[in-house]
Amino acid sequence: MSKVAVIGVGGWGKNHARVLNELQALSVICDKDAVLAKEAAKKYGVNSYSNIEEMLEKESELDACMVCTPIKTHYEITKMLIDKGMHVFVEKPLSFSSEECEKMMKQALEKNVVLTAGYIERFNPAVQYAKRLIDEKKYGDLFMMEFHRENRMPAQSLDVGIIYDITVHDIDAAMFLFGSRPEVVFARAGKKLHPYEDFATIMLGFSNQRVAVIASNWLTPNKIRTFSAVCTDGIITGNYILQEVKIDHGEATIFPRIELKEPLMLELSHFLDVIAGRRKEPLVSAADATYVTRIAEAAILSNQTGKPISLK
Numbered sequence: 001m002s003k004v005a006v007i008g009v010g011g012w013g014k015n016h017a018r019v020l021n022e023l024q025a026l027s028v029i030c031d032k033d034a035v036l037a038k039e040a041a042k043k044y045g046v047n048s049y050s051n052i053e054e055m056l057e058k059e060s061e062l063d064a065c066m067v068c069t070p071i072k073t074h075y076e077i078t079k080m081l082i083d084k085g086m087h088v089f090v091e092k093p094l095s096f097s098s099e100e101c102e103k104m105m106k107q108a109l110e111k112n113v114v115l116t117a118g119y120i121e122r123f124n125p126a127v128q129y130a131k132r133l134i135d136e137k138k139y140g141d142l143f144m145m146e147f148h149r150e151n152r153m154p155a156q157s158l159d160v161g162i163i164y165d166i167t168v169h170d171i172d173a174a175m176f177l178f179g180s181r182p183e184v185v186f187a188r189a190g191k192k193l194h195p196y197e198d199f200a201t202i203m204l205g206f207s208n209q210r211v212a213v214i215a216s217n218w219l220t221p222n223k224i225r226t227f228s229a230v231c232t233d234g235i236i237t238g239n240y241i242l243q244e245v246k247i248d249h250g251e252a253t254i255f256p257r258i259e260l261k262e263p264l265m266l267e268l269s270h271f272l273d274v275i276a277g278r279r280k281e282p283l284v285s286a287a288d289a290t291y292v293t294r295i296a297e298a299a300i301l302s303n304q305t306g307k308p309i310s311l312k
């Protein structure tokens, strides 16, 4: 079994530690907050560090690291890990800068290590189910998608706004479900309660007039996480939280049975399969993750300039 370190056991990283422990791959925990690192390490009976360099020096048998630290630290940490020959899973987004993403991607290629990013919705059973229907053209051609990711969030010390923090999930899901990358981005965003933008609507234009509209905000009281795929012969609506899909095709409405599964468990076991060579490529390539960041950058630029941004 591969030996994996979790770097950053804050709000999200602690879930990585739990799941990797279940998968018997958790080997080390590192957090610059030594108390947090020790607490988590004690829970799982593994070594803890508060410094990544020290961890790399002492843990000579490590195969891979999960980077679950704040977004603006991803690049420096990942660069150091790849340099030491680690396979790296970086939580989303890979970086807030596509230039940094390109550099990481190049470095990973040179060092022949796996580099992937935490676009977890690809592993959501509802998204996987919809993807199969779309690829099989069960309800005709997909020509439009709509995403909603909304709920009130307290003003917190995030290092980025909503686009980099959560809208990226739907940007990635749109590319995954369309099976292609958009050519043009138009966005409107603003802020009401948070230091960076806390509401955004983004329109992604794909080839052949296909379009995705992605709406997200940290303002509205209800928690909504939905997507809908409008096809020529029916509409597939999905709920990310409930992992449910509904299909309306004119004559009937269908609610297929989908088995509930923890997306993080599916995502991390997939990563372990890839680094152990049981699967060839990660479902989320570093190139895909880089493109998501390019789109996020374009959305912010579009909002600033009031113009659509071409990605060609």
Ligand SMILES: NC(=O)c1ccc[n+]([C@@H]2O[C@H](COP(=O)([O-])OP(=O)(O)OC[C@H]3O[C@@H](n4cnc5c(N)ncnc54)[C@H](O)[C@@H]3O)[C@@H](O)[C@H]2O)c1
Residues within 6 Å of the ligand: 007, 008, 009, 010, 011, 012, 013, 030, 031, 032, 033, 036, 050, 052, 067, 068, 069, 070, 071, 073, 077, 091, 092, 093, 118, 120, 165
């Ligand atoms: N996939 C998802 O659904 C999902 C959900 C939440 C967060 N995330 C992502 O996970 C990452 C972390 O988010 P979070 O909410 O857990 O943040 P957080 O601030 O709660 O935790 C980050 C942790 O990283 C530690 N840290 C910071 N710099 C470090 C360093 N140089 N070395 C070691 N440890 C360091 C901090 O001490 C902290 O404990 C972000 O990339 C975020 O976008 C993903």
